[in-house]
Amino acid sequence: MQHAVCASEAMRPGELRAFVIAGKSIVVARTGDGSYYALRNLCSHQGAPLDAGRLVDEVRSERVGAFEVAASKAVVRCPWHGYEFLATTGRCLADPEHQRVRTYPVTIKDAMVLVDV
Amino acid sequence: MSTSAVTEKTDVRKPNGASGVVDVDVHEYYEKITDLLPYLDPKWHRFIIEYGWPGVASSWPYVVPTVGGSNRADSRPPTGGPPGSDLATMRSQLLDAHGITHAVLTGNFHVASMEAWFDLATALASAYNDWVIENWLERDQRLFGSVQVAVQDPAAAAREIDRVGAHAQMVQVFLPMIVGPRAGYGDPQYRPIFEAAARNNLVVGLHHGRMTKTLFGYPNYFIEWHQAVPHAGMCHAASLICGGVLEEFPNLKVVILETGYTWLAHFMWRMDQQYKGLRVEVPWLKRLPSEYMRDQVRLSTQPAEELNPKHFLQFIDMIGSEEMLLFSTDYPHFDFDSPARSLPGGLPVELKQKILFDNAAAVYGFERE
Numbered sequence: 001m002q003h004a005v006c007a008s009e010a011m012r013p014g015e016l017r018a019f020v021i022a023g024k025s026i027v028v029a030r031t032g033d034g035s036y037y038a039l040r041n042l043c044s045h046q047g048a049p050l051d052a053g054r055l056v057d058e059v060r061s062e063r064v065g066a067f068e069v070a071a072s073k074a075v076v077r078c079p080w081h082g083y084e085f086l087a088t089t090g091r092c093l094a095d096p097e098h099q100r101v102r103t104y105p106v107t108i109k110d111a112m113v114l115v116d117v
Numbered sequence: 118m119s120t121s122a123v124t125e126k127t128d129v130r131k132p133n134g135a136s137g138v139v140d141v142d143v144h145e146y147y148e149k150i151t152d153l154l155p156y157l158d159p160k161w162h163r164f165i166i167e168y169g170w171p172g173v174a175s176s177w178p179y180v181v182p183t184v185g186g187s188n189r190a191d192s193r194p195p196t197g198g199p200p201g202s203d204l205a206t207m208r209s210q211l212l213d214a215h216g217i218t219h220a221v222l223t224g225n226f227h228v229a230s231m232e233a234w235f236d237l238a239t240a241l242a243s244a245y246n247d248w249v250i251e252n253w254l255e256r257d258q259r260l261f262g263s264v265q266v267a268v269q270d271p272a273a274a275a276r277e278i279d280r281v282g283a284h285a286q287m288v289q290v291f292l293p294m295i296v297g298p299r300a301g302y303g304d305p306q307y308r309p310i311f312e313a314a315a316r317n318n319l320v321v322g323l324h325h326g327r328m329t330k331t332l333f334g335y336p337n338y339f340i341e342w343h344q345a346v347p348h349a350g351m352c353h354a355a356s357l358i359c360g361g362v363l364e365e366f367p368n369l370k371v372v373i374l375e376t377g378y379t380w381l382a383h384f385m386w387r388m389d390q391q392y393k394g395l396r397v398e399v400p401w402l403k404r405l406p407s408e409y410m411r412d413q414v415r416l417s418t419q420p421a422e423e424l425n426p427k428h429f430l431q432f433i434d435m436i437g438s439e440e441m442l443l444f445s446t447d448y449p450h451f452d453f454d455s456p457a458r459s460l461p462g463g464l465p466v467e468l469k470q471k472i473l474f475d476n477a478a479a480v481y482g483f484e485r486e
Contacts, residue, residue, distance in 0.1 A: 059397045065401075067400060082395060093396055095393055
């Protein structure tokens with residue numbers, strides 16, 4: 001079921017904001033390119049509130065000593081231990097098989113952010 | 118009745134029917150530094166003969182308070198040289214007595230301790246390798262060699278690996294686990310060594326020595342220093358993982374020698390735990406550190422930490438692999454481990470076969486007899 005959480009321009013690019021939807025804490029992320037994502041606001045590791053973390057671009061590398069920042073890959077980083085969760089899938093970059101947080105579909109309709117929970 | 122002075126006197130049991138025994142840490146030694154002269158570039162001879170260079174020194178402050186000091190008290194050969202210096206004695210006390218079918222020689226030669234005069238260190242390493250080939254490898258097909266290098270000059274070390282690495286019985290590059298003044302082996306300065314090991318299909322063996330220090334430098338007592346040796350293994354393993362060596366050379370195998378093995382579970386858990394939060398610092402890694410360890414790093418068993426069978430099997434379960442442990446004796450050193458006695462009794466035969474033979478055979482490319 002879709003829930004309107006806020007106006008689409010209410011959040012700043014790069015912002016994480018928590019909403020309680022259907023009794024669950026959900027973190028909504030707005031990326032620099034205007035995309036929105038929603039994840040369970042609970043780190044799968046030790047339960048930290050992800051909205052207190054940071055929305056960042058994925059850092060990757062194909063060569064030792066090199067760092068590439070992928071602006072197209074939004075990552076929610078946990079405020080405690082620094083676990084990184086891909087905004088699109090909720091999977092942890094370091095341990096995708098064992099660590100993930102649930103994600104929820106987000107749509108923009110009539111300038112409102114709708115989260116399907 | 119006459120008996121040979123070099124006959125093994127202990128009651129040695131067969132190692133439970135294993136198809137062979139690979140000993141991955143055997144220390145051969147020369148009788149005196151001048152044994153290397155026929156193999157050493159003549160330009161260096163006068164420094165040894167005329168000026169009396171005494172050999173590699175270190176500031177290691179201890180004496181080992183056992184009956185025989187650093188070595189088994191029964192290991193001094195009748196030739197009068199130091200323990201590990203006589204092939205006949207090694208055959209009698211180790212290879213024949215304990216059914217060792219393959220022994221990887223690791224030397225007792227610490228040119229890495231030299232804090233200067235690296236060109237001499239490089240020349241000595243070359244001389245030592247030629248001496249080992251002629252006096253050990255070519256005299257017993259059960260023996261396999263480790264290429265000694267002066268890590269202080271990685272480019273020269275790589276040239277030495279290329280020079281002797283193709284010898285059929287050279288199976289490993291030996292790197293001393295220096296902890297203190299120099300960076301871990303994951304540091305880019307050492308890449309030429311790993312590139313050379315990889316192109317010569319050689320294992321890389323890491324082993325502590327008198328240059329290995331603890332967090333305190335040299336602590337007050339030998340027992341403190343000796344128990345801390347696993348820390349060196351952990352530091353270098355972390356360096357090889359984080360420095361991307363294992364990622365860059367996926368076929369490379371690293372054997373960490375003489376650090377015991379029980380640290381492995383702790384290390385793999387802790388590295389994974391650190392990596393999950395700190396991946397951004399080393400994004401060139403593509404897998405969990407424990408996965409690199411299981412695929413590419415092996416530990417020799419000695420000094421066996423004497424777990425009971427139940428705990429040993431729990432430990433194997435914790436590390437998630439039966440392939441990571443390779444048996445070693447550390448002959449002729451005082452804390453020698455017997456293949457028949459150092460592993461817990463009652464282990465499954467298949468597991469014992471792996472530790473005594475199969476795991477090392479897979480790493481070093483040995484075949485069953």
